[in-house]
Amino acid sequence: MEPAAREQERLRWRSRRGLLEMDLILQRFLDRHLATLSVQDTQAYDVLLDLPDNDFLDLVMGRAEPADDRLGPVLEKIRQS
Amino acid sequence: MTLSRQIFDTVIVGGGGSGLRAALQLAEAGHNVAVFSKVFPTRSHTVAAQGGIGASLGNMQEDHWLWHMYDTIKGSDYLGDQDAIEYMCRKAAEVVYELEHFGMPFDRNPDGTIYQRPFGGHSQNFGERPVQRACAAADRTGHAMLHTLYQRNVRARCQFFVEWMALDLIRDYEGAVVGIVALEMETGDVMVFQSKATILATGGAGRIYQSSTNAFINTGDGLGMAARAGIPLEDMEFWQFHPTGVAGAGVLITEGVRGEGGILLNANGERFMERYAPNMKDLASRDVVSRAMDQEIKEGRGAGPEHDHVLLKLDHLGAEVINKRLPGIREIALKFAHVDPVREPIPVVPTCHYQMGGIPTNYYGQVVVPRGANPSEPVPGLYAIGECACVSVHGANRLGTNSLLDLLVFGKSAGDHVSEWLKTHPRHRDLPRNAAERSLERLARLDNSTSGERVTEVAADMRRTVQQHAGVFRTGTLLTEGVEKIREVGQRARSTAIGDKSRVFNTARIEALELENLAIVAEATLVSAQAREESRGAHAREDFKERDDKNWLKHSLWYLDGSRLDYKPVNLQPLTVESFEPKIRVY
Ligand SMILES: Cc1cc2nc3c(=O)[nH]c(=O)nc-3n(C[C@H](O)[C@H](O)[C@H](O)COP(=O)(O)OP(=O)(O)OC[C@H]3O[C@@H](n4cnc5c(N)ncnc54)[C@H](O)[C@@H]3O)c2cc1C
Numbered sequence: 001m002e003p004a005a006r007e008q009e010r011l012r013w014r015s016r017r018g019l020l021e022m023d024l025i026l027q028r029f030l031d032r033h034l035a036t037l038s039v040q041d042t043q044a045y046d047v048l049l050d051l052p053d054n055d056f057l058d059l060v061m062g063r064a065e066p067a068d069d070r071l072g073p074v075l076e077k078i079r080q081s
Numbered sequence: 082m083t084l085s086r087q088i089f090d091t092v093i094v095g096g097g098g099s100g101l102r103a104a105l106q107l108a109e110a111g112h113n114v115a116v117f118s119k120v121f122p123t124r125s126h127t128v129a130a131q132g133g134i135g136a137s138l139g140n141m142q143e144d145h146w147l148w149h150m151y152d153t154i155k156g157s158d159y160l161g162d163q164d165a166i167e168y169m170c171r172k173a174a175e176v177v178y179e180l181e182h183f184g185m186p187f188d189r190n191p192d193g194t195i196y197q198r199p200f201g202g203h204s205q206n207f208g209e210r211p212v213q214r215a216c217a218a219a220d221r222t223g224h225a226m227l228h229t230l231y232q233r234n235v236r237a238r239c240q241f242f243v244e245w246m247a248l249d250l251i252r253d254y255e256g257a258v259v260g261i262v263a264l265e266m267e268t269g270d271v272m273v274f275q276s277k278a279t280i281l282a283t284g285g286a287g288r289i290y291q292s293s294t295n296a297f298i299n300t301g302d303g304l305g306m307a308a309r310a311g312i313p314l315e316d317m318e319f320w321q322f323h324p325t326g327v328a329g330a331g332v333l334i335t336e337g338v339r340g341e342g343g344i345l346l347n348a349n350g351e352r353f354m355e356r357y358a359p360n361m362k363d364l365a366s367r368d369v370v371s372r373a374m375d376q377e378i379k380e381g382r383g384a385g386p387e388h389d390h391v392l393l394k395l396d397h398l399g400a401e402v403i404n405k406r407l408p409g410i411r412e413i414a415l416k417f418a419h420v421d422p423v424r425e426p427i428p429v430v431p432t433c434h435y436q437m438g439g440i441p442t443n444y445y446g447q448v449v450v451p452r453g454a455n456p457s458e459p460v461p462g463l464y465a466i467g468e469c470a471c472v473s474v475h476g477a478n479r480l481g482t483n484s485l486l487d488l489l490v491f492g493k494s495a496g497d498h499v500s501e502w503l504k505t506h507p508r509h510r511d512l513p514r515n516a517a518e519r520s521l522e523r524l525a526r527l528d529n530s531t532s533g534e535r536v537t538e539v540a541a542d543m544r545r546t547v548q549q550h551a552g553v554f555r556t557g558t559l560l561t562e563g564v565e566k567i568r569e570v571g572q573r574a575r576s577t578a579i580g581d582k583s584r585v586f587n588t589a590r591i592e593a594l595e596l597e598n599l600a601i602v603a604e605a606t607l608v609s610a611q612a613r614e615e616s617r618g619a620h621a622r623e624d625f626k627e628r629d630d631k632n633w634l635k636h637s638l639w640y641l642d643g644s645r646l647d648y649k650p651v652n653l654q655p656l657t658v659e660s661f662e663p664k665i666r667v668y
Contacts, residue, residue, distance in 0.1 A: 009586040013244070013266060016120055016298050018128035021332055023297045024417065053128050054224050061412060 019053045029081035041074040086273040089115045094247040095282030096122030098488035099467025101230035106496025108237035117242045123227045126296045130223030133215030135482035136173035140194045141213035146170040151207045157476025158618035159663040162652040165444040165472045169490045176489040185229045202480045215482045248520040250310040257461035259510045262520040269584025278499045285468035286602040290433035291548035293331045303469040305598030307440045313638035315471040316438035318610035318620045324370040326432025328390035330417040339363045343395040347382040371431035375554035392426035431553045439471035446495025456649035466491045477618020533578030536593045543570045556623045560611035567607045574600035605639040
């Protein structure tokens, strides 16, 4: 597989989380969007994946908003998934 | 083929609460330690724990470790080993205060002491009245614990191998464990890690069930590694269930929903709990409600096109009550069940939550196996701690908050024991010549596979089989059928095929390897459950409704080789106090 595909697989593995809620949401998001994510959204997703699970879940459930505007578009896609 | 090799004093597989606690004990004692984790350590499943850590600090009311010990033994339905339980309950305060000194942000009382919450099953004076024993950090206890321990390990220069998957244990000709074989996900490289001591801390295998509260990483890898190395798995028939997980997702709906007036209905719209528990109805204890739900489903009165769940109705409470008193529930129902509970009921099923059984150990964390007349002979160089181990403090049923405590107490005691072991065993033992053979064969099978079933299909069949045949409501017929089916699934799990053959972050390959481990745990569960002809704790048989201390006050041991069962006695002898004799369990 070409490098882009490997990068996607890396993101897929990093989407394995400690909280079941996050596993379920991110799996839906990946199935729907991973193949077609833009470069910017891919980078933003990588930043989100570095968050602690509970903080990430708060963002996804809309209990908090991201500090960085660039995370907005991909977060919206995750929220819709 | 020779693989490259690295050498450490101690290798720890698992960076959750138990693995990090053990690592810290060793790293601060100056040993060189390597911790392996499939995911970044602070994303281990321990992060999900909210309730708290049980310890008889007595900050709220008078409390005593002996009362905690009694509650734990009674909770275990007398299957817990009383030496290990005494050890844990006596050490509880010490490990909690240590964690406080490490910087854990515990909730506090106005006087500065640690605040303690109430939790089911914990009592004062041998069951007289409830006591507040759970130490928590808001609703992020597990999260705070992982972060606290991780930071401290980094400071102690513990070495982390993140996004590495351990594949197998290496045992030499005398049976000693001399290291592990592991796979680096980023490169696909396989390497041998030689050690003087190896600690398994891989967490539970709750993903063998279709409905599970566990995260996807909980695939029982340590149990698979131990079983393949000839080590038996103990008490695998005992799994704790929560009655209300969202059907198809597993996410928990808190008991509070029924407390506020939510009721359970079957496919006919009948409030079936009135038949099973005329007084308490929907508020009966967890196991009673779970069993009733499962029986309704098994007898064909489940709701939905597959008749595979029941309905939790709360629309009669009205939008205002739901929004005000059950915040978050509407959110969860919308997100994971795609229903709005203000208008429609939530589909729910009894959901697997915690694995009581595991790799047999003593309270030093040493893995112990029967040998000759000794039922518990240590395997040189091998330890197991946390949910993957069976020490056994939880017996047939775990008390809430005792798992986090177990991680801390036995993580620390294993670390201390390894330190001693390293003094008397200063040299590495030689690696056997074929050290990595088994792992390489498993990988080669997947790399060369041209035809075979997909991993996801076999995994789905495994989960369905375990859910249907080893759920809450168990009968001899169901279990016997289940054993046959799960053996078939096991064979299929060893002959899957993957399309992606690349080395870099090959998640298909990882999932195929995880499935092999899950299938081993699933078989251990069904075979052990089928054989145990009594009801005890979480193992409830319709055809053997009573606990049978005469024949079954013993631990099951399942061996992968021949799928054979053996048994060993329960240790009813505590360390310093008198034995708690088995009594009928009433709450
Ligand atoms: C929703 C929920 C709430 C809970 N709440 C509480 C509570 O309030 N109080 C309480 O006492 N208990 C609670 N529990 C139970 C408790 O959280 C767990 O039993 C405990 O956290 C398990 O910790 P552990 O260290 O054994 O394993 P985990 O935290 O699961 O860590 C396992 C580690 O092993 C690693 N690993 C696994 N396989 C491999 C491999 N092949 N190679 C390399 N690394 C590997 C993983 O990456 C991970 O780092 C709760 C459980 C759930 C599901």
